[in-house]
Amino acid sequence: MSALTTSSDGFLLHGEPFRIISGALHYFRVHPDQWSDRLRKARLMGLNAVETYLPWNLHEPEPGTLVLDGLLDLPRFLRLAQAEGLHVLLRPGPYICAEWDDGGLPAWLVSDPDIRLRTSDPRFTDAFDRYLDQLLPPLSPYLAANGGPVIAVQVENEYGAYGDDTAYLKHVEQALRSRGVDELLFTCDQANAKHLAAGGLPGTLSTGTFGGRIDEHLAALRAHQSEGPLMCAEFWIGWFDHWGGPHHVRPAEQAAADLDRLLSAGASVNIYMFHGGTNFGFTNGANHHHTYAPTVTSYDYDAPLTESGDPGPKYHAFREVIARHAPVPAEPAPAPSRKLPPTEVRLERRAALLPYLRTLEPAVRTQDPVTMAELGVHGGHVLYRTSVPASGDGLLRFAGGVGDRAQVFVDGAPVGVLERERHDETLPVRVPEPGAVIEVLVENQGGVNYGPRIGASKGLLGPVSFQGVALHGWECRPVPTGDLGAVPFTASDAATDSVPAFHQGTFEVESPADTFLALPGWTKGHAWINGFHLGRYWNRGPQGTLYVPGPVLRPGTNELVLLELHATTGTRARLTDTPDLGPENS
The missing domain is CATH 2.60.120.260 (Galactose-binding domain-like)
Incomplete structure (x- = not known):
């Protein structure tokens, strides 16, 4: 039986009135050694729940496989959330959007041109069913019915913006139910009549996504669903960035005022994002409206908790708002974390890319x-x-x-x-x-x-x-990037380089801490520290630094490797204590 149920105008948790005050925190965008820190800071801001998507493409990178370790150790993340006293909202897809590569759908699936994605096409639903057959048994202990923290699970994601195959939504719902998910199920759509109608499922709670015009969007939700809880499942308090565009920010006062309007209306909320994190490796997504536009490495999102886990202006503003409507821990708000002292890195070894690839x-x-x-x-x-x-x-x-x-x-x-x-x-x-x-x-x-x-x-x-x-x-x-130890680096005293090449250097760390990698004079490529793929850099901006999680570093000698695809005017990089996410939107 579901721990979370609905009344005519709200939620009940174990039969008692309950309001969800949640924040999005994607475990796969945060170094696992920092999960506890981020969850603690969620609780200290006044949240009683966290929400996360599940990226199918990472959990099942090849058909029939299941990855649940390291960055993808969801059971551990759920245990840590429960230990912090937080409930969890799970959003397993199959599609998640999330500004994530292919919206979280596996490449081996979407590369089949005959499959009709996100429909009742058995080739699609059978693949998702097989994934759930693997995924749900290890997650079962973490459902609230079994004593775990998961109180609600989403059916698909903003489906009304994509299609209107109600039979498909019903299949996803039954796929979850038949595999032991007894928790409250919900759908999530942009809060307008068309999307809510196309993406809703009779008998399943409809929630909305929006970032402003609170009264208007809540009214649209209520017009669609005459009773039950009002919930904004994605309260957009920032936005994401594309290469070549501005860094998006939203004033804290404006976002806090809208959060207050939501809570004053008695609605539940999931703040998107509470902590954005990072698109490490090759995981960023892209948009394609009139033209293709890839998303940057940082997923800071101008969130209350910055990409490096520091409380920003929204953290303090939201904490004050939440305190007017719900209990907030008496503990003081967390302070910014220690940063590594500024450090210069000389990349004195290189391997030209094209000659190396020809040998493979x-x-x-x-x-x-x-x-x-x-x-x-x-x-x-x-x-x-x-x-x-x-x-x-x-x-x-x-x-x-x-x-x-x-x-x-x-x-x-x-x-x-x-x-x-x-x-x-x-x-x-x-x-x-x-x-x-x-x-x-x-x-x-x-x-x-x-x-x-x-x-x-x-x-x-x-x-x-x-x-x-x-x-x-x-x-x-x-281009093999899984084992950089195989790259044939040789010493080089070249001050400049104009062909694609791997570059390697080392630097010393006394006590590991968060830092930011700045690459003045470099053009476009990828960066790894101690084999951890930080993501893409590009002097096109807006992003000017890459976040380096402290746990990636180690006391003593550390290695930096760059794959520079174009040219560099020098062979040095800098580790700095301040992020540069670029010029802000006006």
Whole structure:
């Protein structure tokens, strides 16, 4: 039996009136050694619950596998939440959006063009059912009915913005129920009549997502659902950033005033985000409305708790608001964490990328270019290589474009870049002689997480021709980044570099603490510290530093590795005590 039930105008927990005051905190965006700290700070702000999505693509990276360790040790996260006295709202998808790669749907699933995603198509629902068969048994002890902290579970996610297949929503509901999920189920949609109608499920609580116009959105919820709790399941108090755009902020006073309006109306709330965290590795998503726009590495979200876990202006403002409506712990608000003293890192060893990749065998050989999915590559980069039978000046044409960004080289020299964002399909090049080698390094910059373009192909998307003649006989090589110890670094005293290369340096740490990696003079690429993939950097901004969680560091010698895709004007990096997320939106 569900611990959380509904009355005509609110929630009951074990039969007693209860208001959910929750905050979003995605375990997979936070270093596991920091989960306890973030959960404690949630409680101290006055929250009685936390909410998290579950990324299907990480938990089941290949069909039939299940990953529940490290960054994905959800059972441990749930134990820590319960130990902190917090309830938990789970949002298992299958689709999560979350500005996350492919909206959390596995690459092996979305790469099948015949599957109709997020519908009653048995190929989709069967895959989700098999995932739940693996996922739910280890989570069962953490459901409230079994003494755990999970009091509610979401059915799908903002489905009204995508489709209207009620039979599909019913399938997801029954998939959860038939596997022992007895807790309260809810749907979540943008609070307008159309979305609520398309995404709602009779007999299941409907909740809304919105960031302002509180009275209007609550009225829309009530018009859709004549009785039961009013709940904003995503109260947007900030926003996310795209490369090349501004850093989005929302004034604390404005967000706090709207939170007060919500709570004064008797509504329950889940603050999105309480603590955003980071899109480590290759996990960021992208949008594609009029054009492709990848999301940055930081998911700070201008949240009450910053990316590095420090209370910001919203933390204190929200704590004051919550105290007017519910008990807030008497303990003082937490102070900012200690930061590493500023440190310079010299990257004195390097390995040029293209020569290194050419040594890796076997390459996948194809007559025409194939997509990353056809190569079994779910993220990162692929190098495509062939020779050109003709010489002279001409257009290199990429039928269908590239997914998502391609750097082109002729005999090892860079000659241009094509971007999905600009709908590029041609590049003028000079081929010096017949038999010259064309290489194309393609980067997957993140799968679209919202709308109909989820699962859009990556890599080279069609035939490639020069002077109108198709180029055949391709070698395809994924860029290996899982074991950086295999990279053949050698000492280098070059002050500048203009070709893609790995760079390595070391630095000393006396006592590990949070820090931020600044890369002045570097262009675009990826960074690892002690093998931990911090994410992408790009001098295009807005983001100017990468967050380095303290637990990634160790006393003594630490290693920094960069994969610089373009050029650097020097071989130094800086660890600083202050983040730079870029110029703010006005």
